[in-house]
Amino acid sequence: xxxxxxxxxxxxxxxxxxxxxxxxxxxxxxxxxxxxxxxxxxxxxxxxxxxxxxxxxxxxxxxxxxxxxxxxxxxxxxxxxxxxxxxxxxxxxxxxxxxxxxxxxxxxxxxxxxxxxxxxxxxxxxxxxxxxxxxxxxxxxxxxxxxxxxxxxxxxxxxxxxxxxxxxxxxxxxxxxxxxxxxxxxxxxxxxxxxxxxxxxxxxxxxxxxxxxxxxxxxxxx
Numbered sequence: 518x519x520x521x522x523x524x525x526x527x528x529x530x531x532x533x534x535x536x537x538x539x540x541x542x543x544x545x546x547x548x549x550x551x552x553x554x555x556x557x558x559x560x561x562x563x564x565x566x567x568x569x570x571x572x573x574x575x576x577x578x579x580x581x582x583x584x585x586x587x588x589x590x591x592x593x594x595x596x597x598x599x600x601x602x603x604x605x606x607x608x609x610x611x612x613x614x615x616x617x618x619x620x621x622x623x624x625x626x627x628x629x630x631x632x633x634x635x636x637x638x639x640x641x642x643x644x645x646x647x648x649x650x651x652x653x654x655x656x657x658x659x660x661x662x663x664x665x666x667x668x669x670x671x672x673x674x675x676x677x678x679x680x681x682x683x684x685x686x687x688x689x690x691x692x693x694x695x696x697x698x699x700x701x702x703x704x705x706x707x708x709x710x711x712x713x714x715x716x717x718x719x720x721x722x723x724x725x726x727x728x729x730x731x732x733x734x735x736x737x738x739x
Contacts, residue, residue: 527568532644534562535572539682542581542594544735553582553590579682595682597729604725607677608718614662614670616714619705621664627705633657634695634702642684642691650684657698661705661717683724686731697723 538558541547555569562569573590576582582590637653640646665671687694697720704713 528645530564531568531571534558534564534568535575537562538572538576539579539581540735542576542592543732545594547592547594549592549594551592552588553592555589581682597732600725600728600732603677604721604728607674608721608725610670610674610677611658611662611721612714612718614665614667614674615717616710617667617670618662618664619708619710619713621666622705626660626663629660630657630702630705633660634698637698638695642688647684654684661701683728687724687727690727694720694724
């Protein structure tokens with residue numbers, strides 16, 4: 518087997534392991550505080566420990582596990598209540614930040630937004646491109662609110678962040694997500710702060726609802 522195919526197969530194994538572990542956490546098979554023991558999952562998924570370790574690194578980035586000294590990976594699942602709180606709060610704060618930012622966005626800022634938007638619209642979202650999409654999405658939102666003169670609002674939005682699990686879970690909603698990003702961009706071009714705020718709030722709340730629907734679907738398939 519050549520090196521390219523070998524690397525591709527390894528990547529596919531890691532992606533499948535990550536999906537299995539993520540599903541076990543989100544549907545409640547693995548509970549909060551459970552230890553995720555590498556040897557057990559390697560045996561269960563019939564893989565070596567290496568893809569388990571790589572999957573745990575990804576899940577740690579997603580906030581679904583915490584690496585604790587002398588204990589290993591501890592499950593820290595995100596609940597429906599967590600999603601409700603984080604996304605509802607973020608919709609209000611980021612909508613406000615975008616509204617306040619708009620008068621200060623330059624023509625260059627809007628060109629940057631357009632470039633990011635076009636790149637996202639061309640991107641085929643897959644496990645391989647997911648990380649690049651997360652970066653583009655974060656850049657789009659950061660550029661949109663960069664002009665906000667209220668530093669406390671900016672800081673609170675940054676603290677809440679954007680959940681890196683959302684693109685992976687909501688791949689079926691990707692076309693709708695890009696339509697919403699275009700609505701946000703067009704509101705910014707028109708220079709209407711109220712329209713922009715409404716578009717940002719709608720986008721974030723719609724993501725919240727889809728995440729909750731996905732988690733409920735997982736629970737019905739346990």
